[in-house]
Amino acid sequence: MVPLLRSFRRLIPHLSAAAAASSSSSAPRPISRLLPVVLAMAAYSTVSGAGAGGRLLFRQLFEKESSTYTYLLADVGDPEKPAVLIDPVDRTVDRDLNLIKELGLKLIYAMNTHVHADHVTGTGLIKTKVKGVKSVIAKAGRAKADHFIEHGDKIYFGNLFLEVRATPGHTAGCVTYVTGDGHDQPVPRMAFTGDALIIRACGRTDFQGGSSDQLYESVHSQIFTLPKDTLVYPGHDYKGFTVSTVEEELAYNPRLTKDKETFKTIMENLNLAYPTMIDVALPANLVCGIQDPPPSEV
Numbered sequence: 001m002v003p004l005l006r007s008f009r010r011l012i013p014h015l016s017a018a019a020a021a022s023s024s025s026s027a028p029r030p031i032s033r034l035l036p037v038v039l040a041m042a043a044y045s046t047v048s049g050a051g052a053g054g055r056l057l058f059r060q061l062f063e064k065e066s067s068t069y070t071y072l073l074a075d076v077g078d079p080e081k082p083a084v085l086i087d088p089v090d091r092t093v094d095r096d097l098n099l100i101k102e103l104g105l106k107l108i109y110a111m112n113t114h115v116h117a118d119h120v121t122g123t124g125l126i127k128t129k130v131k132g133v134k135s136v137i138a139k140a141g142r143a144k145a146d147h148f149i150e151h152g153d154k155i156y157f158g159n160l161f162l163e164v165r166a167t168p169g170h171t172a173g174c175v176t177y178v179t180g181d182g183h184d185q186p187v188p189r190m191a192f193t194g195d196a197l198i199i200r201a202c203g204r205t206d207f208q209g210g211s212s213d214q215l216y217e218s219v220h221s222q223i224f225t226l227p228k229d230t231l232v233y234p235g236h237d238y239k240g241f242t243v244s245t246v247e248e249e250l251a252y253n254p255r256l257t258k259d260k261e262t263f264k265t266i267m268e269n270l271n272l273a274y275p276t277m278i279d280v281a282l283p284a285n286l287v288c289g290i291q292d293p294p295p296s297e298v
């Protein structure tokens with residue numbers, strides 16, 4: 001277990017701007033009129049978490065060349081507004097850092113769910129642009145980073161935390177980051193599944209130490225056992241989806257709802273072309289996205 005910086009716990013949750021806006025009218029609104037507001041907040045999830053007192057700021061960001069999602073989470077109830085980025089892409093680092101600046105957040109961790117094969121991570125580039133940011137990746141990924149995490153670790157940003165769940169199978173070092181369970185943590189929980197679980201699909205298992213047997217076990221034991229209303233935020237989407245739930249994937253995932261042997265047969269017959277950037281992305285991501293000297297000069 002590697003020690004990660006843990007911020008002071010704040011006892012008094014701060015109202016989010018969205019929550020304040022929804023309650024600014026002086027006349028009380030009937031519950032039937034309030035419900036759509038609450039549901040809309042949950043669906044778009046810019047500020048989330050009834051249990052977190054509205055202190056979680058959340059943004060889902062997209063990189064269109066590789067269809068990659070990057071996630072920004074911050075504890076806006078903490079005076080420093082500490083933030084983490086999950087799976088940043090090198091091409092969209094400036095967009096992400098600009099957003100973080102505009103929102104007045106302090107980025108403390110740039111984290112990866114695994115060593116990516118289809119795009120270059122933005123973590124190394126972020127470290128060259130923002131002082132003090134630490135890169136995070138699973139120890140089992142065998143890549144360069146400041147902090148190496150393992151199953152069961154908690155990554156704190158302010159009073160909020162992400163729990164690390166090992167979900168190997170797409171790669172040997174894949175993890176899923178799940179928002180905390182407990183007092184003052186977001187409700188419903190949110191699972192950032194990387195390429196282990198993709199909405200109505202899952203990560204391929206034909207390279208980087210992939211194993212369909214292991215992936216099936218990982219998803220069933222570490223993701224499908226989460227509360228049914230847990231929001232599933234994947235590392236990629238190729239069909240236009242943004243978010244799912246554990247309940248939805250348990251019911252409708254066309255691969256993972258099958259028994260293990262059928263799943264393995266499905267995975268053996270995906271016949272996907274190799275990612276176009278694999279030869280560049282893999283070596284770069286093993287060194288946090290920054291190669292010295294760059295491959296073209298070798």
Ligand SMILES: N[C@@H](CCC(=O)N[C@@H](CSS)C(=O)NCC(=O)O)C(=O)O
Nearest residue numbers: 117118195201202203204272274275276
């Ligand atoms: N066409 C893309 C790569 C698409 C791909 O292989 N995606 C991976 C995740 S990134 S390694 C995957 O696991 N896909 C599963 C699926 O069912 O699509 C490219 O050239 O980059």
